[in-house]
Amino acid sequence: MKQLVLAVIFVLILITSLIKTSTKEIEDQIFIVKENIRPLKSELEDALLEFNYLSSPEKLVQYQTQYFEKDLIKIEIMNIKEIIKNNETLEIKDLISKNENEQ
Amino acid sequence: MKMNNKKNIILEEYENEFSYKKSKTNLDIQFNRIAFIFFVFLVISVIYSIQLLHLGSLKEENTKEFSTINKNYRADILDRNGNYLVKTVKSIDIGINPIEVIDKKKLLINLQLIFPDKNYEEITKKLEKNKFFYLEKKISSDNYEKIMLLGDKSIKSEEKLTRIYPQKNLFSHIIGQIDDDNKGISGLEKSFNEKLKQTNEPLKLTVDTDIQFLIREELVKFQSIFRSKGSTAILMNVNNGEIISMVSYPDFDLNKREKIVDLNFINRATKGVYELGSVFKTFTVAAGLEEGLIDTDTEFLNLEKKLQCGKSSISEYDNKIPSDLTVEQILIRSGNIGSVRIGQKLEIIKLKAFLEKIGILSKINFDIEEVGEPIPFKWGKCKLATVSFGHGITTTPLQLAKAYAIISNGGFAIEPSLIKKELKDPEKERRIIKAGISEKINPILRKIVNTKEGTAGLVNIEGYEVGGKTGTAQKTIVGGYSKAKVNTFAGIFPTSKPKYVLIVLLDEPKTSSDYVYEYKNKKGSYKGTPFNTAGWTSVEVAGKIIEKIGPILATKHIEN
Numbered sequence: 001m002k003q004l005v006l007a008v009i010f011v012l013i014l015i016t017s018l019i020k021t022s023t024k025e026i027e028d029q030i031f032i033v034k035e036n037i038r039p040l041k042s043e044l045e046d047a048l049l050e051f052n053y054l055s056s057p058e059k060l061v062q063y064q065t066q067y068f069e070k071d072l073i074k075i076e077i078m079n080i081k082e083i084i085k086n087n088e089t090l091e092i093k094d095l096i097s098k099n100e101n102e103q
Numbered sequence: 104m105k106m107n108n109k110k111n112i113i114l115e116e117y118e119n120e121f122s123y124k125k126s127k128t129n130l131d132i133q134f135n136r137i138a139f140i141f142f143v144f145l146v147i148s149v150i151y152s153i154q155l156l157h158l159g160s161l162k163e164e165n166t167k168e169f170s171t172i173n174k175n176y177r178a179d180i181l182d183r184n185g186n187y188l189v190k191t192v193k194s195i196d197i198g199i200n201p202i203e204v205i206d207k208k209k210l211l212i213n214l215q216l217i218f219p220d221k222n223y224e225e226i227t228k229k230l231e232k233n234k235f236f237y238l239e240k241k242i243s244s245d246n247y248e249k250i251m252l253l254g255d256k257s258i259k260s261e262e263k264l265t266r267i268y269p270q271k272n273l274f275s276h277i278i279g280q281i282d283d284d285n286k287g288i289s290g291l292e293k294s295f296n297e298k299l300k301q302t303n304e305p306l307k308l309t310v311d312t313d314i315q316f317l318i319r320e321e322l323v324k325f326q327s328i329f330r331s332k333g334s335t336a337i338l339m340n341v342n343n344g345e346i347i348s349m350v351s352y353p354d355f356d357l358n359k360r361e362k363i364v365d366l367n368f369i370n371r372a373t374k375g376v377y378e379l380g381s382v383f384k385t386f387t388v389a390a391g392l393e394e395g396l397i398d399t400d401t402e403f404l405n406l407e408k409k410l411q412c413g414k415s416s417i418s419e420y421d422n423k424i425p426s427d428l429t430v431e432q433i434l435i436r437s438g439n440i441g442s443v444r445i446g447q448k449l450e451i452i453k454l455k456a457f458l459e460k461i462g463i464l465s466k467i468n469f470d471i472e473e474v475g476e477p478i479p480f481k482w483g484k485c486k487l488a489t490v491s492f493g494h495g496i497t498t499t500p501l502q503l504a505k506a507y508a509i510i511s512n513g514g515f516a517i518e519p520s521l522i523k524k525e526l527k528d529p530e531k532e533r534r535i536i537k538a539g540i541s542e543k544i545n546p547i548l549r550k551i552v553n554t555k556e557g558t559a560g561l562v563n564i565e566g567y568e569v570g571g572k573t574g575t576a577q578k579t580i581v582g583g584y585s586k587a588k589v590n591t592f593a594g595i596f597p598t599s600k601p602k603y604v605l606i607v608l609l610d611e612p613k614t615s616s617d618y619v620y621e622y623k624n625k626k627g628s629y630k631g632t633p634f635n636t637a638g639w640t641s642v643e644v645a646g647k648i649i650e651k652i653g654p655i656l657a658t659k660h661i662e663n
Contacts, residue, residue: 002137009144013151020155045179045190052187053269057316077566077654095657096566 176264177285178298179305180278182312183347183523188274189266189292189357194241196261197250201230203257210255214238217249241265268357273315275354276370277308277521279471280363290370291521294472307523309345314338317651322352325644329612329632332587335371335500336648337606341508341595344517347603348652349373349501369473371610373501376475379608380576380637381558382503382593383493384442385544388434389510390457391445392540399431399543406440412485417443417492420575434547435556437573439492446491451482454490460535461506463498470521475499493574500591504606507593511548511601513541541601545570549598555624558638559592562646563623567653568597571605571645573637578611587611590637592645603656607645614639 053059064072080095180189204210207230211223218239229236238258239246250258266281268274279290287293295306322334338348351371355363369375391397404427410417419439425432433441446454458464466476478497480486489495505519514536548570551557558573571594577584590609595601614632620643621628632639 002141006137006141006144009148013144013148016151016155046192049187049190049192049267049269056270057313058271058273061320075654077657080654080658 177266177281177292177300178302180291180299181305181307182310182315183308183345184311185307186312187269188308188310188312189268189278191264191266194263194265195247196237196240196263197242197247198235198237198259198261199230200235200257200259201233204230204255205257210253210257213253213255214250217246235259270312270315271356271358272354273312273319274310275357276351276372276473277310277349277471278357279473280357280360289473290471294470308521309340309347309523310349310521311347311655313655314652315348315350317655318348318648319350319352319354321644321648321651322350325609325640325647326352328615328618329609329640330615331609331612333367333371333610334612334644335375335606335608335610336644337372337500337504337604338652339504339508339519339604341512341517341601341604342515344505344508344519345523346519346521349521351375370471371500371608372606373467373469373471373499374473374475375608375610376477376497376499377589377591377608377610378494378497378576378579379500379503379589379591380493380574381437381439382572382574382591383490383496384434384437385510385548385572385593386458386461386463386506387442387445387449387454387491388430388547389536389540389544390449390454391430392543393457393537394449394453396448397430397445399429399547401430403428403430403433403441403444406438406444408440410440410443410488412488415485417488431547431550432556434572435550435554437558442492443488446487449491451487454487455482458490458496461509463496463502463506467499467502467505467519469501469519474501477502494576497579500606500608503591503593504604507595507604507606509536511541511545511595511598511604514538545595545598545601548572548595552594553624558636559594559642559645560622560624561620561638561642562592562594562649564646564649564653566657567649568599569645569649570595570598571642573642575636575638588635590635590641592637592641594645594649596649605645605648607641607648609637609641609644612640 077096078094081092082095084091084093177189177191179187179191182188199210201207207227211227211230214221214226215223221238226238239250242250247260251260264285266285268278275290277290279292280288281292282288287296287299291306291308292299299306318336318338322336325331326334333352335351336348337346337350339346349372351369351373353368355361355368388397392399406426406428408419408422408424408426417439421436424436424438428436428438428441430441430445432438433445449457455464464477467474477499480495482490486495501519505517508517508519509515514534516533516535549568550570551572552559552563552569554560559571562569562571571592574589574591574593576589576591578587578589579585588611590612592605592607594605594607596603596605612635614635616631618632619628619630620632620639623646
């Protein structure tokens with residue numbers, strides 16, 4: 001019985017070391033992938049920062065006055081429509097429904 | 104001669120006392136051996152387990168190492184849509200160690216090719232001094248590549264971390280400043296200093312850059328029209344306390360890292376403590392409804408035009424106000440005397456308890472540390488009368504926003520927040536005002552905007568169901584009041600199912616003779632500000648703000 005317990009412990013240690021070896025390989029692969037992602041992530045962050053700056057409201061207003069002064073018009077909320085898909089038909093309704101009792 | 108060498112050897116009888124016996128002790132040698140082997144295996148397995156645990160914890164240690172190595176690292180800050188408000192970027196400073204320069208002339212020629220605009224007389228002098236100096240700080244990547252290709256040993260590069268603010272002034276009071284050691288000294292940079300240093304994950308805020316810009320733009324525009332000392336606006340979700348926009352003007356560009364000493368640059372939204380006037384009447388009425396002492400149609404008859412309380416007198420702003428008014432009419436027409444009567448019905452304990460419950464009287468616990476404390480005062484009969492119509496009591500615009508949110512959202516407790524959390528369903532939260540109070544108050548606030556008797560007609564923008572209350576108060580000075588005013592509008596929209604509270608406060612505005620008002624409740628326009636009241640100043644600003652931000656709020660699904 002005691003020998004059996006010892007044998008089990010020994011087998012467990014052996015299995016653990018085998019699993020650890022295999023996970024170590026996976027860990028190495030993960031590490032390599034992570035290392036490859038890191039510069040890409042940094043690049044993405046820089047691109048996003050640039051995008052945020054160039055598309056910031058301040059810049060957009062600047063572009064508007066520079067290029068589209070007459071092309072962009074303000075739309076009243078009451079004129080905005082909503083497209084609702086009902087099965088296979090499309091329904092167009094007012095985004096804000098006018099309350100007759102209100103106004 | 105024959106020697107008798109005979110020796111008599113006498114063998115003494117030796118009694119051998121040794122006899123093998125089984126150990127009398129309880130020790131089992133065979134078992135001990137197994138136990139010993141087991142012990143050895145146990146030790147080995149423990150050592151092995153420790154090693155495994157050590158390997159397992161390496162990842163965490165690496166993170167710790169990261170934050171220790173990058174002492175100046177601070178996490179980025181994003182708005183609710185994931186746009187950068189603050190970003191930590193690496194920058195490289197280039198220096199020269201003159202001792203290591205082999206050919207000064209050659210180096211100077213090469214440098215002139217890369218940096219043609221630099222003052223080379225000065226650089227030559229520095230090279231002769233034989234002391235390390237910085238040639239270019241925050242060098243561009245192109246120039247960095249060029250200068251490193253020179254391969255000169257004397258050229259040293261130093262990597263640094265810099266905090267940049269792509270939105271410049273837009274969130275200056277919310278984000279705050281950092282010092283030269285990258286330590287937060289105000290705003291979120293201060294209150295979240297440790298968190299920003301320890302985590303790699305960006306801090307996500309509740310604010311929306313586009314809406315913040317549009318609101319700020321209106322405040323800047325009207326600052327020049329009404330020539331106010333400063334202004335502030337808060338837009339908050341009434342159901343979860345998320346602050347979508349919080350602007351305090353004047354503000355400053357965080358990228359410049361200037362030392363702000365002028366008190367006019369304080370965060371008026373959170374730090375400014377003001378007497379806000381008639382916007383408090385909503386609380387008096389709500390408290391009366393909460394206590395069951397009044398209803399919206401309760402009549403107050405024979406209301407005086409003037410009341411005397413101690414040395415001071417309380418009078419109506421509008422002398423044409425009728426003497427008989429219902430509770431609803433008192434709030435719509437902003438009656439001072441009627442509000443005093445409701446306050447007197449409530450008595451000190453009940454009114455005080457209600458104001459405490461909605462968070463008006465004590466300092467608010469907020470995400471940034473720059474928070475003002477309402478000025479404490481001693482309650483008395485006269486104080487009860489003045490507090491009922493919003494005088495002799497102070498608070499911050501942020502607390503005003505919170506109180507209006509609670510009153511309009513069905514009476515649920517909310518805490519204003521700048522940090523994005525998981526959305527909470529207000530119905531699951533703590534109710535602090537009885538059910539049905541909001542349903543009574545919200546339509547009255549709407550009537551203040553869409554009826555002729557109301558004081559906030561200029562904010563009646565079609566499609567948004569805006570409701571709200573105006574407040575015009577004289578600024579307090581030591582021993583009394585000055586002529587300068589604080590004009591406030593506290594609005595909610597849409598009143599049928601409130602989603603947002605909007606506070607607009609103008610600090611010391613003046614009338615404008617050139618500004619043209621477009622009427623909302625009737626056709627036509629009016630040139631010049633007739634009265635320096637909230638109805639003609641902060642309400643107009645609020646109207647312009649809602650016109651601009653409304654389509655975004657309605658179409659952008661801001662709840663997500």
